[in-house]
Amino acid sequence: MRKLNKFIRFHFLSPCSLKDRGQLKVFITALFKKEKTPLSLLSIVFCSDEYLFQLNREYLNHDYFTDILSFPLSTGNEPLSAEIYISIDRVRENARTESVSFQEELHRVIFHGVLHFCGYKDKTPPESKKMRLMEDKYLTAYFRHSE
Secondary structure, eight states, X not given: OOOOOSSEEXXXXXXXXXXXXXXXXXXXXXXXHXXXXXXXXXXXXXXXXXXXXHHHHHHHOOOSOOSEEEEEOOOTTSOEEEEEEEEHHHHHHHHHHHTOOHHHHHHHXXXXXXXXXXXXXXXXXXXXXXXXXXXXXXXHHHHHHHO
């Protein structure tokens, strides 16, 4: 029996078909190591558009829908403790818009959140381009490994 990954937890406030959860936890842990970001605990919460919209308004004063919010909880030089909230509704819509599978878009958004905690940003066009390249790198590695 494989040892459970105690550093990453998935929570489902909305139904979500997340395949191979154990493998994904191992991959995310390896991503943090590769990016030299010490990890203590990461909670990934899958929720609805409305739930994420309320978080966006309450904590960031943003009055719009989004696919992901990331909240670091640790401070200073402590290993990362954080929460990622992902709207399943937005992921499903983005997958249709981008003509990709739900699973591909879901993993892209997960890796996007993780990469933010590894220091990648997406506020400027060059930052966004670098973020997209890193998302693609880890998506390719993950899906090649899972085949």
